[in-house]
Amino acid sequence: MTRLSRRALLGGAAGLAGGALLRGLVPEVEAQAPTAPLQPPIDPTKAPGAPTTAVGARAPGEVALRAPTGEQAGNSLTPLHRLTGTITPADLHFERHHAGVPAITRAQHTLTIHGLVDRPLVLSVDDLARFPATTRTYFIECSGNGRAAFRKPTAAMTAQQIAGLTANSEWTGVTVRDLLAEVGVRRGASWALAEGGDACLLARSIPLAKLRDDAMIVWAQNGEALRPEQGYPLRLLLPGWEGNANVKWLRRLELGGEPWMTRWETAKYTDPLKNGTARIFSFEMDAKSIITAPTAPTVLPARGSWPITGLAWSGRGRITRVEVSTDGGTRWQEARVDGASNPKAHVRFTLPWRWTGGEALLMSRATDETGYTQPSKRVLVDVRGAGTDYHFNPIIAWHVASSGEISFAGDA
């Protein structure tokens, strides 16, 4: 039997021989698989199908799951290597919590806006829905995304493990600009403390200029109410800025003249530099890309056409170019970019590729509208120092062996 990827095995096994083969061959997949047993093969054209249901479910055998799970102060990562397109299913949007997911009902939740404002306000979620709503597509990326791959790379790492702390959604809510006009900003205000209603009252100081620019307070994601783990019922959305500042379960915005220097903007989410300083309030996410297919744990079963595809994004605006190399960065080819007109959103890139059976080193690098091009790890370390923390956006490389096996080849 040709060596197949886990994914190909999964799909093939489900279609051909049912779950027994699957269980026998790939124990680690079984651990991941949905609990519903796979149906024995039937000819779907010879009997009527299943009736309608209240909520849809994924097709049996389609395995896309966040991992790891069970953390209260920790994260679960988006399975980038199992997804296509650009919108992340809301239930697969990565999580990063500092004190678990709070149980909050819509009726009980309010947002208080106070401090240096003329008319302090307590708003219910229903009150917010009376403001004109806006719908926009933006990515969120944790600024720690890529740390594990940067510090402790291993060949078996998947795109999920390397870069799964990013996701892309269509968000609906109100612009903070409209809310600020409603409360009236007083002279002297230049920052706001955004505070969540979770068990650590997570709080970040946000420059007023960002709140007046493109910040939103959102209540919906991909057309439905926010998921609890994404901040239900209200989340601050700061397009292009590090995930932590996009405060979930938002309960309070206090306007003031100075930043509060909370733990999440001092002890954490600051970036030490080799010159003995550390960047503070380093909000923007630099341009980045990752090939999502073909990548580990895929094993290419045959030579021929294997389109290279992946995601690119920039916190500073539009992606203008994505280049792909198949020879470890000697030659670069421009990939086709879909959806590049959406600033601060994931775009998908694709480059046709024929695998001729030899070794290859696949890489991608993104350029954004400011002219910034995703650097190599060597350049990042050179500029910032080996202790650089957060904002890891080096070029990511995948090694294709002549056996067809694909493995993470480290940040290039």
Place this chain on the structure above:
Amino acid sequence: MSARVGLVLVFAGLAACGAPAASNADRVGVGRAPTAAELAVLDRDVGPDGTSLPLGSGTVAEGAVIFAAKCASCHGARGEGVPGTPYAQLIAPRIAGDSFPFGTDPSRPKTVGTYWPHATTLFDYIRRAMPFPAPGSLTDAENYAVTAWILAENGVFPRDGTLDAARLRTLKLPSAGRFVTDDRAGGPTIR
């Protein structure tokens, strides 16, 4: 707040910022003003100026007892933490000469004595989030005490000291001056 006062403030706002403030008619007009009592419960944050620190005080010695009872189970008896878990290391020796080697050495623990710029952050964070299983359960005096103990163990507060608002507000940490504005700004230069 009465409508009349609200209107006066709109004009004050206009004059002050020159920014277009919504007139009464432009406003959506939903929501209500928070009461002072509501704000007192919600607004408990402490910034570096320390102006909103509560009354009360606590000693390092009292803090040691509180830490042993309510914090050590996760953070270790000496605040050494559990490597590879979220149970953070809270205490580390001061770095010789108070240098700041974090940019070249990712293995250095970032504690309030070695890395954090403001002592008020420690008080504010514990009040928000700790002890992890029962956040917000410490009294203000207990919070001062346990903050004092962590500061003292990090070598930035005297072991026989008593911490209160005035002391916390004026306490300078070794790394206070190390933090710089983000100079990344897009464009071709990698920073």
